Amino acid sequence: MSFTWYKTFPDYPDHHPDYWRIRLIFHIFLLATVSFALLSVINLFVFKAYTLAVMDGVGCLIVLALYGLFRRLANVAVVAVLLACGIAGVMLAFILLVEGRNYSVIWATVIPPVTFFLAGRRVGTTLSTIVFLACVYTVYLQLQHNPAFTINTGALLNVIEASIVHILLFRFYEGTRYFAFQQAIEREQQLIKISQTDTLTGIYNRNKFAKEYASRLASGAEPYCLAVIDIDHFKLVNDTYGHAKGDAILVAFAQRLMQNLRGGDVLARWGGEEFVILISNTTRHDAKTIVERWKQAVSDAPFDEIPVTFSAGITVCDRLQSLDSAFKQADNALYTAKQNGRNRVSLYRDSPIIVVRK
Numbered sequence: 001m002s003f004t005w006y007k008t009f010p011d012y013p014d015h016h017p018d019y020w021r022i023r024l025i026f027h028i029f030l031l032a033t034v035s036f037a038l039l040s041v042i043n044l045f046v047f048k049a050y051t052l053a054v055m056d057g058v059g060c061l062i063v064l065a066l067y068g069l070f071r072r073l074a075n076v077a078v079v080a081v082l083l084a085c086g087i088a089g090v091m092l093a094f095i096l097l098v099e100g101r102n103y104s105v106i107w108a109t110v111i112p113p114v115t116f117f118l119a120g121r122r123v124g125t126t127l128s129t130i131v132f133l134a135c136v137y138t139v140y141l142q143l144q145h146n147p148a149f150t151i152n153t154g155a156l157l158n159v160i161e162a163s164i165v166h167i168l169l170f171r172f173y174e175g176t177r178y179f180a181f182q183q184a185i186e187r188e189q190q191l192i193k194i195s196q197t198d199t200l201t202g203i204y205n206r207n208k209f210a211k212e213y214a215s216r217l218a219s220g221a222e223p224y225c226l227a228v229i230d231i232d233h234f235k236l237v238n239d240t241y242g243h244a245k246g247d248a249i250l251v252a253f254a255q256r257l258m259q260n261l262r263g264g265d266v267l268a269r270w271g272g273e274e275f276v277i278l279i280s281n282t283t284r285h286d287a288k289t290i291v292e293r294w295k296q297a298v299s300d301a302p303f304d305e306i307p308v309t310f311s312a313g314i315t316v317c318d319r320l321q322s323l324d325s326a327f328k329q330a331d332n333a334l335y336t337a338k339q340n341g342r343n344r345v346s347l348y349r350d351s352p353i354i355v356v357r358k
């Protein structure tokens, strides 16, 4: 069962803080199933203890049933707490049953690591405290009523002190472990964001655009058009106002496009003064109308009194078409727009006519 556990929880990749928690749960189930099955066989054939063999068999079935429930529930938090309570309960029952004899209380030391790891600091502290208090009480009773009991009062004090230190240490350990996981996740999210963002304008970069293009086109849900937008005579802007001003205009330009973007469309900076937009659920003529509107939004309001215009090329993306190929077509149309005097939008001539789903 431990080999297929990850299929039950596809939402918990190995950098998720609950990933190892789930693994531990599966291993506990595996260990409990094998142990009960082995004990049942040994009791049946070696010791001829039929009642115990049946009890072990039932125990094995209960563990398997719980395992089935775990897979069906797929709720890590709930199952982890239930399992932690179950383990603490079984341990407690065992220690109370043998009345703390044969140093059975030593088994209580496995409770903090298991419960803290499985169910977090709050549940771990509660369960560990209950089990340790029960152990101390059991030993205390033995000291009072059983003269043959080998632990003395000094030893009992040691058990109490060591128990408190044990719980505090595991509490601290679990806290730092979880904190480290959270930090790692945050750092990873930051890195992902950096790898997907254009450093100057803050919008998506080419990398992220390629991913969005691939996943959206693969879904085949709606027709898409690709627009390539290129600011006109940007070299002149740089030469006249300086590179820093050029940068500021690129940032403001990207923001202007973002403000006019429809939900579902994807904008990215392709490089330099060139931008790409994946326009969703649209015919090429509607796409042209949309880009014309953006063109108007850019040319109507100068950037710090510097007039800016752009030219654009549009193509319809076939579902199986690569970004490379679609980009070449849109770039081709862009070239036509530039050739025809700039500040205009052109369609790629060979784009297929498509029907939009309403």
Ligand SMILES: Nc1nc2c(ncn2[C@@H]2O[C@H](COP(=O)(O)OP(=O)(O)OP(=O)(O)O)[C@@H](O)[C@H]2O)c(=O)[nH]1
Binding pocket: 200, 230, 231, 232, 233, 234, 235, 236, 238, 242, 243, 244, 245, 246, 247, 250, 271, 272, 273, 338, 342
């Ligand atoms: N300020 C700034 N300029 C950039 C950046 N990336 C590219 N450029 C400039 O953009 C200009 C692009 O020039 P060209 O490719 O000749 O195009 P253009 O002047 O816009 O002319 P057309 O595209 O033909 O209308 C160059 O001067 C580049 O240095 C950038 O990140 N910041």
